[in-house]
Amino acid sequence: MGKEFFRMLTPFIYRQHLDYQAIEEIKAMKEKINLSIALDPKMERDVKLGPGGIREIEFIAQAFQLMHGGQSPWIREPNTLRALHRLAQERFLPTEEYSGLVKAYTFLRRVEHRLQLLHQIRTHHLPESQREIVKLAKRLGYHRQLTSTPAEDFLHDLREYTGTVKWIYDRLFYRATAVPISPKTGEGPTPDLLLLLEDPEGAAMVRKRLKEAGLADVERGYRNLLMLKEGPQAAQLALSESRYLPRLLPLLLDALKMAPDPDMALNSFEQFVRAMGAWDSLLSLFCENPGFLRVLIRLFGHSEFLAQLLILHPDLVNLFLHPVSLERRRSKAEMKTELSSLLAEAESPTLRLDALRHFKKSHELQIGIREILGKANITDTFHDLTEVADLCLGAALRMASEEMEARYGTPEIPERDRTFTRSHLTLIGLGKLGGHELNFGSDLDILFVYDEEGQTTGGKKENGGPAESISLGEYYSRLAHRTLRILTTLTKEGAAYRVDVRLRPGGQKGELAQSLASYGRHFEAMAELWERQALVKSRVVAGDSGLGQTFLKKVNEFVYGRSLSPDEIHQLAEMRERMGNERGAYHPHLLDIKLGVGGVADIEFIAQMLQLRYGGKIEALRTPRTLQALEALGIHGLLSSAEANLLRDSYLFMRRVENRLRILSDQAIDVLPSSPEKINNLAKRMGYQDRGGGEAGQDLISHLESHRKRVRESYLLIFERESH
16 A cells, blocks of 8 residues: 555656756745744754755755656655765766765764764754863764864864755755846846736836837737736636746746747747646746747747647647757657557547547647757658658558457458458558648548458457458448548547548549559549649558559559640649639739749649659659659759759748748648738748838748749740640
């Protein structure tokens, strides 16, 4: 029972994040002791509670244990000397300080022991009379020297040991903190914003500070600060009672000045603090880590979507406390191991769905932060988002397969010798997924392809009834439906992805999963030009890779088996114009960076038209990735060097604009907002500088229009050139 009780207490004592609140609470306890010493001078002579005494050594050890014990179980040691030894072994405590603390602790405990033997009572006070001090010194082994008495030597050593302890204690608990900057003079202490919030006359100064920080809606910002100060009604401790809020508010206002959208950043920050619950601990963390606060505000100023991820999943805050880990891109193998572990730990199908979604959101948050902080470029972001999607698709397919096989048995194909071999299915990615070009908010375009017709062996019936065996066509269609449900069902964690399966033969009326042979027949007899173009982006994303490669071989024969005629080039151009007109993207008052004139679609149509025309002869053109295709087209002289560079640069620029639009709310948004204020905020999220007059937004529009104009000119020229 004792072990079970300790097991329950462990996560409460040793937090997984750096518990700076623990340091503040220990410091607060010691400050109360110091106040007692100030009120009672006799406490100065207390070897346990006095300055540099036993209690300070214990507090030093316990502070390190509370801060790091969550990540380092080895240092969870109740014995003070052993704890100090382990802290030194793990390099949390410098060797010199460890040595000083051990010597001081051993000395002071000997003094404590001799005091209690001398007086036969439990005491920690040094005697006041010189005679008693001499007795104590002799009991401790001090002897008269030529130049000093036992009492003098003892008191000298006592001062040395307690001085060492006090220096180490003060260094740990009283590190210098930044001095807030005055809004009037630019130096020295700022007026206490808490007092100003409480004073009706001071409210004007607070509003002024908010305006200086860049907020447009100053009144809402002021209410956010009031809510931070007052805390929720249900809170046991309002933030106005917190010792950290006076330190936090100036840091917060300075961080808001650097945010691209200070209003959105402060709104999300208030929601985040309110959702976290452990208010005082959180504010302590911000004050001890102003860099963490700045990163958080920067994130909140870029993306409401990522802010909500953090608000709904407070455990993800730990990512910010390990900057090196946060900035490091994870390999696909690492992420696969992590996802497998999460799914294995989930104890029910519902929990597995939540684990899958939590994995996706956790990595989306990390990917988004890396790009916002400038630690990854836009192509890194596309690649990493696609890798996460591949893993989620693979996991969903495996989960669905386990359920289907339990019910229907193993899918098998009959051989000529009357034996059976296991059947397989592959998932093919198209569009941005196939091109390794996923952005935030992107749908997943996929095809389900199985090898041959056959039958399942029949699963086990719980009621003892006959096993249920079905055809492979029916089995794989049900498997596809179940995979889609795993990805799209709304749980408390939301949906994992939006999935589009309309590019299969027959569209919405066709079977979800179709065999390799049925695809072959479709390619030979019924496939249209738009399907050839769509299949340029084919890539195996999950399932059986061998079957996937066999399918891609058939796809390549269909897509690149013959060139494009001039008439087909005209058809592609008509498709592009119809796409822009029917979806309203060509409206003169809309800035649609994807489907509008000179948008991303123009670049993709150029690349795919040339791939279809020349890919049969030039293998390097057979790639689903747009940037790789543009590079290969330039290398092989199908685009001039100037054309290839222009199209690459414009593609990257417009995809980055798209990224900043979509990361805001995780929606598939490709149209710039009509509001000049929102365009200005978008420009600032892209790094454009604003001088207070909307210059950032104007510069963004100017650059975007320049790119679109040059892309459209290239599009018209290249299509005209190739159609003759």
